[in-house]
Amino acid sequence: MYLESKSPLCRRPELVPADPFWMATVGYNDYRSEGQRQAARSIVTAPPGATLLVSLPTGTGKSSLAFAPALMASQVIGVSVVVVPTVVLALDQERRLQEMIKERGERPSPSGRYAYIGDMADEEKEAIRDAIRRGEQRLLFTSPEALMTSLAPALHSAAQAGHLRFFVVDEAHIVDQWGANFRPDFQAMTGLRRTLVDQSAPDVAPVTVLMTGTLSPSAAETLYRLFADGGPSTDGRPFRIVSSSRLRSEPEYFMSCWPSDERRMEALREHLLHLPRPAVVYVSLPEQVDQVRRAMTTWGFHRHAGVSGRSRASERREVVNGWRTGTGATRYDIVVATSAFGLGVDVSDVRAVIHACEPETVDRFYQEVGRGGRDGCPSVSCLLLTRPDRKIARRLGLPKLLKQKAEGRWDALLVGARQLPSMRLRLDLDTRPPNVTMEGPTNRRWNVALLSALARTGVLDLIASGWGEAQEEVTLDQAEVRRYLEISRRREIDWAAYLIERQRILDASRDGLNALRIIESGRRCVGDVLRDWYSFDRPFGSAGVTRSCRGCPACRRANAPPSEGLAPLPPVADWPVRTSGIGSPLHALMPHGRLTVLVDTGDEVPPARLARRVLKQLVVAGFSHVLDVTGDITDQEWLELQDCAGPRPLIRSIAAPSPLDPPVPTVALLAAGTKPPLDLADWFDYYPALVLVAPTKLTAPGRPHVAWSDLHQPCVTHTRLREDL
Numbered sequence: 110m111y112l113e114s115k116s117p118l119c120r121r122p123e124l125v126p127a128d129p130f131w132m133a134t135v136g137y138n139d140y141r142s143e144g145q146r147q148a149a150r151s152i153v154t155a156p157p158g159a160t161l162l163v164s165l166p167t168g169t170g171k172s173s174l175a176f177a178p179a180l181m182a183s184q185v186i187g188v189s190v191v192v193v194p195t196v197v198l199a200l201d202q203e204r205r206l207q208e209m210i211k212e213r214g215e216r217p218s219p220s221g222r223y224a225y226i227g228d229m230a231d232e233e234k235e236a237i238r239d240a241i242r243r244g245e246q247r248l249l250f251t252s253p254e255a256l257m258t259s260l261a262p263a264l265h266s267a268a269q270a271g272h273l274r275f276f277v278v279d280e281a282h283i284v285d286q287w288g289a290n291f292r293p294d295f296q297a298m299t300g301l302r303r304t305l306v307d308q309s310a311p312d313v314a315p316v317t318v319l320m321t322g323t324l325s326p327s328a329a330e331t332l333y334r335l336f337a338d339g340g341p342s343t344d345g346r347p348f349r350i351v352s353s354s355r356l357r358s359e360p361e362y363f364m365s366c367w368p369s370d371e372r373r374m375e376a377l378r379e380h381l382l383h384l385p386r387p388a389v390v391y392v393s394l395p396e397q398v399d400q401v402r403r404a405m406t407t408w409g410f411h412r413h414a415g416v417s418g419r420s421r422a423s424e425r426r427e428v429v430n431g432w433r434t435g436t437g438a439t440r441y442d443i444v445v446a447t448s449a450f451g452l453g454v455d456v457s458d459v460r461a462v463i464h465a466c467e468p469e470t471v472d473r474f475y476q477e478v479g480r481g482g483r484d485g486c487p488s489v490s491c492l493l494l495t496r497p498d499r500k501i502a503r504r505l506g507l508p509k510l511l512k513q514k515a516e517g518r519w520d521a522l523l524v525g526a527r528q529l530p531s532m533r534l535r536l537d538l539d540t541r542p543p544n545v546t547m548e549g550p551t552n553r554r555w556n557v558a559l560l561s562a563l564a565r566t567g568v569l570d571l572i573a574s575g576w577g578e579a580q581e582e583v584t585l586d587q588a589e590v591r592r593y594l595e596i597s598r599r600r601e602i603d604w605a606a607y608l609i610e611r612q613r614i615l616d617a618s619r620d621g622l623n624a625l626r627i628i629e630s631g632r633r634c635v636g637d638v639l640r641d642w643y644s645f646d647r648p649f650g651s652a653g654v655t656r657s658c659r660g661c662p663a664c665r666r667a668n669a670p671p672s673e674g675l676a677p678l679p680p681v682a683d684w685p686v687r688t689s690g691i692g693s694p695l696h697a698l699m700p701h702g703r704l705t706v707l708v709d710t711g712d713e714v715p716p717a718r719l720a721r722r723v724l725k726q727l728v729v730a731g732f733s734h735v736l737d738v739t740g741d742i743t744d745q746e747w748l749e750l751q752d753c754a755g756p757r758p759l760i761r762s763i764a765a766p767s768p769l770d771p772p773v774p775t776v777a778l779l780a781a782g783t784k785p786p787l788d789l790a791d792w793f794d795y796y797p798a799l800v801l802v803a804p805t806k807l808t809a810p811g812r813p814h815v816a817w818s819d820l821h822q823p824c825v826t827h828t829r830l831r832e833d834l
Contacts (some may be wrong), residue, residue: 122141122485123141123143124139125139125141125142126138127146128149128758128759129276129750129751130153130177130181130751130759130760131149131173131177131547133181133748133752134176134180134215135173135180135213136209136213138744139167139214140170141170142165142166142169142170143353143678144165144175144353144354144494144677144679145169145170147353147681148351149172150681150771151277151349151771153177153181153256154317154682154684154758154760154773155349155687156347156684156687157311157314157315157316157317158306158309158311158314158315158316158346159317159346159349159684160283160318160319160336160338161316161317161318161339161348161349161350161351161682162321162324162336163321163351164348164350164652165353166322166353166354166355166676167357167483169549171279171320172279174320175248175318175320176209176273178274178316178758179247179248179275179277181756182275183756186245187247187273188244188246188248188264188272189247189315190249190264190277191248191249191250191251191279192253192276192277192298193251193279194238194449194452194498195252195449195452196226196228196421197425198223198250198279198280198440199224199251199252200226200426202224202250203223206248206525207221207223218237218240218247219240219246220233220240220246221685222247223248223249223250224237225249225251225255225260226251226422226424227252228422233415238259238260239621241260241267241272242263243272248798252295254292254447255686256294256298259301261301265304268305268306268308268315269308269549271310271405273313273314273317275315275316276317276318277318278318279320280452281320281321281328281332282324282325282472282539283295284328284332285328285331285336285651286328294598295592296564300571302317303541305347314346319332319336319657322354322476322479323476323479325621325643325645326617327351327616327617327644329647330613330647343804347684347685349682349684349812350651351682352650352651352652352654352679353679353680354643354652354654354677355655355673356636356640356658357479357482358657358658358659358672359451359452359481359486359632360482361487361488362478362490362658363489364494364628364629365491365492365493365494366494366660367493372495373495374401376543378404378408379392380461381408383492384460384461384489385461385489386461387432387439387441387443388443388444388460389444389445389446389457389463389480389481390444390446390480391447391466391468391477392445393447393468393501394447394464397466398415398416398446399415400444402415402445403416410443412440413441413443413445414443415428415444416428416443418449419782423668425450428441428444433456448473448477455807456480458483459483459484459488461481461485461489461491462477462489462491464491464493465493465499466498466502467499467501468502469502469503469506471624471625471638472621473637474625474628475494475639487645487659492629501530502622506621507618507621508558508615508616509558511555511558511559511616512608514545515604516604518559519559520543521538521540522556524559530815533572534598535595535596536556536591536593537593537635538552538553538556538592538594539553539592544697544771549764556613559593560596562610562614563607564596565610566602566603566607568598568599568601568602568606569599570596570597576627578603580741620654631661632663634661634663635663636656637658638659640655655676655677658669658671658672679769681770682770683772684772687730689703689749690733691732692772692834694834695730698823698833700798702796702798702799704823705801705818705823705824705825707779707807707826708802708804708826709803712832716804717741718779719827720802721746722827722831724750724776724802728759729753729754730774731757732776732798733754733757733773734771734775735759735760735775736748736761736766736775736777736778737761737762737781738761738763738777738778738779738780739779742761753784760773765792766795769793770795770796773796775795775798776800777799777800777802782804785809785817787811789801790810809821820826
């Protein structure tokens, strides 16, 4: 019997008190996890032009990581753009944002629209582009294809005017998986993003945020190569990783291999008769979608739909709306689909995911399994295999990258290139070397793959393309490679580096399929294989993933109980220290980054009220982190403090300092009658600047007869602080 939400194995939310900026923008009094809190703090404390790669488990609120910082930064003026892989996801995010803005009474964008997609009316598109130029389009969800074509001029204008705040890539692992093949604008947009950052003034350059729920070493390496402008060091534009991922604990895994496709179809029928729903059946090819649906109809299943690369965007939206609960009566229990379906869409109660195919990599398998149980309830993953599946998986998964003929193709592309006034080169993708006979889309794909691999070595940027907005919803079986691509050369080509990158891409693909086949064999726990696959340590950052497994062939054979690992708790990203936001009068009072403000308890006003007044003064003066030692400040008071900070995000902590706190200018509030912590003098070492607000009678820790002010200067009274500020 399926217990659903009554199961003792359901994942429960790990709520953490929210920061004031989070409450003021998205309206939540809690973060969904400590990892979400650390990621949010890392985003809002990032310096201009920085890049942050965020890896959080599915279902822990990555969408809000885009909403909150963007809404906070655009209170007066500002534009943030979020690149998403599918039209369905763009519209889903727009719906959520519209509801949030209405509930919160936030200032809407002029058009009221927040998704820019290919089939919008021309008037709506022009209204959005005008709002971007004026800095009034607070947040926009779009595809890389639209970004690279009709949106690009408006974004250039916004960057030059200093209006761009955040450049966000949702489901960022797709840059690695799709960007070198059938949707090259996923990779080409990195050149546009670099140009937008360069066009912005250094003190207002947009922060880049790359968000994903599955971060393999290959994906991390690719994102670093394409987005790390200044390397991982504090020089230039820093690149950091914040990872707090754990494996999904909801799915229980079942594997089986069948001697023929006919026998697999019989097994699929039995699975569908007994598994809980809603359910997804994944296949690899569009014709398999049609084949499975015809069989399901003969079996008596009628509430089903199909999605493949042949499906139009409107059809995809209709399927998601008809499948999703919470929007009225559902029309479908089962969706049969190829790989891109469901990516990032918030359908939380999927109970079964069946693969009637072999996915081409372990990444695709795990991402699709993750569409089930997003609400924390148990789900089922069934992998139904046949031997011919292996040939299809190899064909779909192995990238096509030239080796010996690469230089000849490059030389031919240069000969036929057109020099543009912008110093870019416009390449004709129909170009082919004299010894190559292939023509049309196949030849173009070989050229695109070569240029994508070269871009990953850092010798050039893919800047713009002839792909139109109509390509924003395609999948591999539908993609059309158009004729022209613009590039910007950064340095001379190192063909040895190209061959190394080519081998890295091929090895990652082969390793991903091999890892999946270890899972298929049942010899090792699925949780162990996935933990090893998604954990890495590189010079530019690391990610450690904890093992979870509700059940798999290896664990059932060993009678191993279900296990759920805890997500690692990372510190806030160690951005270069900045104290420039603190006003000069306060800088003069604390030349070495430390100051104690003594609240005179002899006044008629209660000490707690005086301390709150001092706190507001310091927040207005530029402090962005408040350490409330006793936890006495109420949620309403936190919101009032955020109002004092304006568009600058305010962060709160409770109790003593922690290495996990953000390294930003901080105020620590000690209440009257508080016994001084023994390590109070060490608190100043945690932050680049710290103001301690304490009662006048504060004594030195462990020395009750010695006043704090006698040993720890500089100290000022609250009246002196008020006069100086």
